[in-house]
Amino acid sequence: MSNNNTGNTQSNPRKPVVLMSMGMQERKGHEYQVMTHKYMAPLVEFSGCVPLLVPTCFGTADLEQYLSLADGVYLTGAGSNIDPSLYGQDNLTPDKAQDRDRDLFDLPLIKAAVQRGLPIFGICRGMQEMNIAFGGDIHQKLYAVEGFNDHREDSSTPPAEQYADRHSVRLVPNTWLAELLGQEEIPVNSLHGQGIGTLGEGLQALAHAEDGVIEAIHAPDLPQFTLGVQWHPEWLAAQNPHSIRLFEAFGQACRRSAAQRGR
Template sequence: MLKKNTQHEKVSHRKPVVLMSMGAQERKGHDYQVMTVKYIKPLAEHAGCVPLLAPTCCGSEDIEQYLSMVDGVYLTGAGSNIDPALYGQENLTPDKQQDPNRDNFDIPLIHAALKMGLPIFAICRGMQELNVALGGDLHQKLYAEPNMLDHREDGDESVDEQYADAHQVRLVSNSWLSKLLEAEEIPVNSLHGQSIKTLGAGVQVLAHAEDGAIEAIHLPEVEQFTLGVQWHPEWKAAQNPNSIKIFAAFGDACRLQVQARS
């Protein structure tokens, strides 16, 4: 009996495992699959989760097997844009890098994760993927839209300057995110040229930028944790109380998955 209790305790205290899909990068004639350290560390340090990095270059056939091993899904930002053909538009930014392997992996990954009830946390490109997967579309050139700010970073600035607070985000009043952050408005960084235009099925807004750009979304009709943010809470997360709260909430949701499976 003592042995059985000890085994159960080990299972229930297992850290959650979270899937992170990798992206393509070419270096000196070689193709790489990569994931930036800035995304990995807060998942481990503030969410208390173990990252499982999945290459997207091998197709989507093994998605269900990947998801059978994890307790959550974390869709990060990247330097590439989503293929506009996936939301019925022509490509207006042909000079911008694309990553069709990631597109073709993450779209079915989102559908499968939602079906399995797994928590999903999505940042920047990841938030846009979540919206596109559910039938929404994007502003391909947000900076060219009337009355919209230019949310892109200045490539001539230092990295610290690029990721500095750029504008305020207004949280939907009395939403779970505003309650989590204990605020109606927060400062955020801004490093994106594209933004959500039309919301996908079941997607609701949690925050807007000063110009009305959508900065955070969730799926209130599903039971599991879902959150997409357009800013980058992973950047120096340990120095940002709002980032810590967001990663901790995602980690707590993933721990519930561990308990449900134990």
């Protein structure tokens, strides 16, 4: 007897599988591996992909097995900073949380995804991870660097205020991102104390804030989709046409990736 609710059929095609690495969060003396709903929602709703949440607390022994299941990699933001020793600096923000397990998982994950030709989409911390994986570094206190504005949110305000549009970003003309979004400038939110310093090898900027801070990057010499953005397009993505286009483009790239693998 057939079951129309199982298997891959024309009416129920296989969706691309996208790896999402989780992060550590301590709650009442217990360590959790977590992923915020707001990051998953647009991946499901607009990318049309299936999120596969990957714990980062067990090291990279199973990394290749995870990647064998994947058609794309999605690196989200988080409240933790990346360990500065991983890009050759002393820690200038000892009061800020770190998640070294995620660092030591995501950097090899990015490099392995590049080798496999998997699409990569990074948001906020995820974009910074991409930059470090390519050999770049980070301004640990962007707000203290002369010439740059303070891009941090006011954590005492409600989320709706924290994630409200704060400034515009200018898209680099004649790039695929400028063509995708169809505008020279777009308004974005801003919730980061750190930012890209030196760009990693092979990376190029796709957008800048009004003060010159790099707000979007890609790796133009790689054949697959690569995009990192410093703002948070996942926030209320359904209400933002630019966010929808970003997630749709990533989903299309993941479907191409799946097709190339005969899935």
